[in-house]
Amino acid sequence: MRRDCPLAVLNIMADKINKTHGAGGSATSELIDSIFREAFSNEYLEPLSDSAVLPLPAGKKLAFTTDSYVVRPIFFPGGDIGRLAVCGTVNDLLMSGADPAYITAGYILEEGFDTDDLKKVVASMADTAKEAGVQIVTGDTKVIEPADIKEPGLLINTAGVGFIDEDIDISPARIKPGDAVIVSGNLGDHHAAILGCRMSVKNNIVSDAAPLTQMISGLKDAGLDIHAMRDVTRGGLATILNEFASSAGAHIRIEESSLPVSEEVKGFCGILGLDPLYMGNEGKCVIILPDEEKEKAVEIMRKSPYGQNASVTGSVSCGTPDVTMRTAIGGEKIVSPLYGEGLPRIC
Amino acid sequence: MNLSEAANFLKNYNGRELRLMEVCGTHTAGIVQNGIPSMLSDRIHLITGPGCPVCVTVTDYIDRLINLAKDPANIIVTFGDLMRVPGSAGSLTQAKASGADIRYVYSPAEILKLAKEDPGHTYIFAAVGFETTAPVYAALLSGALEEKIENIKLLTSLKTMPQAIRRVSDGIDGFLAPGHVAVITGTEEYRQLASELEVPFVVSGFKGEELIASIYALTRLAEREGKAGFINLYPQAVKEKGNEAAKAATESFFEKGDAAWRGMGIIPDSGLYIRSEYKKYDAGSHDLAGDSEPEGCRCREVITGKLPSCDCPLFGTVCTPEHPVGACMVSQEGACFNSAKTTKNY
Numbered sequence: 250m251r252r253d254c255p256l257a258v259l260n261i262m263a264d265k266i267n268k269t270h271g272a273g274g275s276a277t278s279e280l281i282d283s284i285f286r287e288a289f290s291n292e293y294l295e296p297l298s299d300s301a302v303l304p305l306p307a308g309k310k311l312a313f314t315t316d317s318y319v320v321r322p323i324f325f326p327g328g329d330i331g332r333l334a335v336c337g338t339v340n341d342l343l344m345s346g347a348d349p350a351y352i353t354a355g356y357i358l359e360e361g362f363d364t365d366d367l368k369k370v371v372a373s374m375a376d377t378a379k380e381a382g383v384q385i386v387t388g389d390t391k392v393i394e395p396a397d398i399k400e401p402g403l404l405i406n407t408a409g410v411g412f413i414d415e416d417i418d419i420s421p422a423r424i425k426p427g428d429a430v431i432v433s434g435n436l437g438d439h440h441a442a443i444l445g446c447r448m449s450v451k452n453n454i455v456s457d458a459a460p461l462t463q464m465i466s467g468l469k470d471a472g473l474d475i476h477a478m479r480d481v482t483r484g485g486l487a488t489i490l491n492e493f494a495s496s497a498g499a500h501i502r503i504e505e506s507s508l509p510v511s512e513e514v515k516g517f518c519g520i521l522g523l524d525p526l527y528m529g530n531e532g533k534c535v536i537i538l539p540d541e542e543k544e545k546a547v548e549i550m551r552k553s554p555y556g557q558n559a560s561v562t563g564s565v566s567c568g569t570p571d572v573t574m575r576t577a578i579g580g581e582k583i584v585s586p587l588y589g590e591g592l593p594r595i596c
Numbered sequence: 597m598n599l600s601e602a603a604n605f606l607k608n609y610n611g612r613e614l615r616l617m618e619v620c621g622t623h624t625a626g627i628v629q630n631g632i633p634s635m636l637s638d639r640i641h642l643i644t645g646p647g648c649p650v651c652v653t654v655t656d657y658i659d660r661l662i663n664l665a666k667d668p669a670n671i672i673v674t675f676g677d678l679m680r681v682p683g684s685a686g687s688l689t690q691a692k693a694s695g696a697d698i699r700y701v702y703s704p705a706e707i708l709k710l711a712k713e714d715p716g717h718t719y720i721f722a723a724v725g726f727e728t729t730a731p732v733y734a735a736l737l738s739g740a741l742e743e744k745i746e747n748i749k750l751l752t753s754l755k756t757m758p759q760a761i762r763r764v765s766d767g768i769d770g771f772l773a774p775g776h777v778a779v780i781t782g783t784e785e786y787r788q789l790a791s792e793l794e795v796p797f798v799v800s801g802f803k804g805e806e807l808i809a810s811i812y813a814l815t816r817l818a819e820r821e822g823k824a825g826f827i828n829l830y831p832q833a834v835k836e837k838g839n840e841a842a843k844a845a846t847e848s849f850f851e852k853g854d855a856a857w858r859g860m861g862i863i864p865d866s867g868l869y870i871r872s873e874y875k876k877y878d879a880g881s882h883d884l885a886g887d888s889e890p891e892g893c894r895c896r897e898v899i900t901g902k903l904p905s906c907d908c909p910l911f912g913t914v915c916t917p918e919h920p921v922g923a924c925m926v927s928q929e930g931a932c933f934n935s936a937k938t939t940k941n942y
């Protein structure tokens with residue numbers, strides 16, 4: 250639109266977010282119209298009413314989840330906070346056996362945040378939602394004082410709903426001796442990418458932030474009997490497997506040599522004294538299913554773009570409800586859950 | 597000798613009982629991470645020595661840091677696990693919860709940036725470590741000097757290894773020389789220590805296979821009682837003279853002085869302090885010698901190798917990684933933390 254048109258002025262967004270954008274008046278509507286509405290547009294969002302009114306499929310259970318995203322930096326190799334906000338919530342729904350359907354987008358913008366950056370985050374969120382097969386059906390924006398005046402940012406909360414077939418029952422309590430443990434791909438990528446950014450280390454590590462919709466529906470379509478499944482986020486694989494072992498009352502043993510970890514992440518962890526077993530991902534999961542289904546599962550997972558390094562990494566047996574690992578050099582050790590914050594070592 | 601032959605030997609070793617000590621936090625963590633204790637005969641005991649910089653730091657230091665944190669003009673900057681280490685009355689985490697400004701950084705370069713952008717505050721960096729980290733702190737000081745940044749200070753607790761090794765060497769049959777320290781200081785000091793103490797030293801890398809190879813070599817040297825011996829099995833990183841540039845950087849900003857070590861008291865000339873010509877950068881690091889351990893905590897004996905962590909009555913019951921009582925359970929390089937990680941049903 251040309252500047253000389255008097256009406257056009259109204260549509261030109263300020264290049265930084267300010268208090269009026271969250272005040273609920275004309276600037277708020279302008280922000281919503283020019284940035285969010287177009288990017289997210291769908292039939293449920295469009296009426297822009299107080300709540301989205303959604304159809305319920307018959308004979309299904311509802312899965313409902315929420316999470317908040319506060320990552321810094323906002324843009325990182327392999328993704329951004331918008332992509333993360335979709336992947337995290339979608340993957341949480343998937344892990345309970347649901348087909349993700351709708352998500353919400355709550356944006357908390359810090360005063361001074363760059364409008365162009367906001368557009369990028371929103372566009373990335375819209376793309377990721379499309380890829381994940383979910384619609385963003387309602388949202389909210391607020392503007393707050395920046396926590397750090399030099400670096401105003403944004404926070405996003407997403408809630409999501411999905412639908413589960415009545416007969417699906419995925420829960421750690423179903424884990425049985427004899428089951429196999431499968432990891433969907435390289436561990437530690439997201440964590441290492443973010444840490445690398447914060448430390449200004451130059452390397453090729455990119456975050457694995459990805460929605461696992463395709464991979465998980467592939468497994469379900471094949472009729473595999475998934476006993477338990479969890480996305481590998483904060484706390485890492487070690488923490489999840491410990492939770493699994495204790496809720497199943499069974500022992501889990503993994504093989505270090507079959508744990509998928511990229512050479513770059515291995516190197517990075519070696520320097521900092523970090524352990525990929527305790528590092529978070531945003532596009533990986535661990536699946537436990539009967540031993541006789543493991544090959545089939547790995548084959549299906551490897552066909553998905555985000556599961557190319559899927560591998561069987563362990564097994565469940567009778568025994569003390571904890572986790573052990575056979576190390577690459579032939580040692581045995583207990584794998585404890587994450588304690589503390591997993592910081593780099595000094596010495 | 598390949599890995600499986602060495603591993604075989606270590607598993608079936610049947611010679612005299614050996615107490616082998618590692619004195620580098622990264623070795624401690626590497627040994628646990630690779631499950632090495634499970635690969636050794638029960639006649640070989642690996643003992644964790646004073647290689648964890650946070651663990652050997654006395655409570656006076658933590659207390660001083662907390663006092664500095666109480667002044668709103670100061671911002672405390674730290675990396676590593678210093679936050680949860682108990683002082684005589686509370687930890688930095690508690691100070692932070694009651695309003696003190698305490699921040700994590702991942703590299704000292706970040707501090708220069710922070711300080712430059714915020715001249716209204718003094719940034720006090722908790723500079724804890726050994727010969728390994730001293731050059732990093734020297735680089736920070738040199739950056740501050742160059743860029744004329746006046747609002748940075750260091751509260752140092754910097755120590756040098758050889759003197760502490762002498763103190764704990766009683767009853768030890770062999771040492772894995774401190775790996776990262778030797779990268780900086782070189783092999784010479786450890787070759788001398790080996791002949792002075794009449795125990796063998798092996799310089800080891802950090803990977804599982806390297807650790808096995810080094811423990812194998814150390815066992816072969818130590819099985820013959822009273823014989824010294826020195827082998828550098830990490831020659832790709834550890835040179836005879838060490839890293840001369842790093843040593844020179846340390847020397848230009850730091851000078852030797854007496855230092856207090858937890859469990860060992862004051863050891864003459866085992867500390868590094870900011871040189872007097874740069875004392876404006878020092879946040880008061882001298883004479884921090886008082887050390888009060890939390891009640892019942894036996895870190896002093898653990899650090900010096902006299903008591904295995906699991907023999908501390910609090911271990912695994914009152915003191916756990918989630919609720920650590922002493923520094924050795926807080927630090928990821930600490931003996932108690934690493935034992936807890938590998939102990940079933942503690």
Ligand code: SF4
Nearest residue numbers: 894895908915922932
């Ligand atoms: S187990 Fe805890 S209380 Fe006991 S020595 Fe170790 S840190 Fe101190």
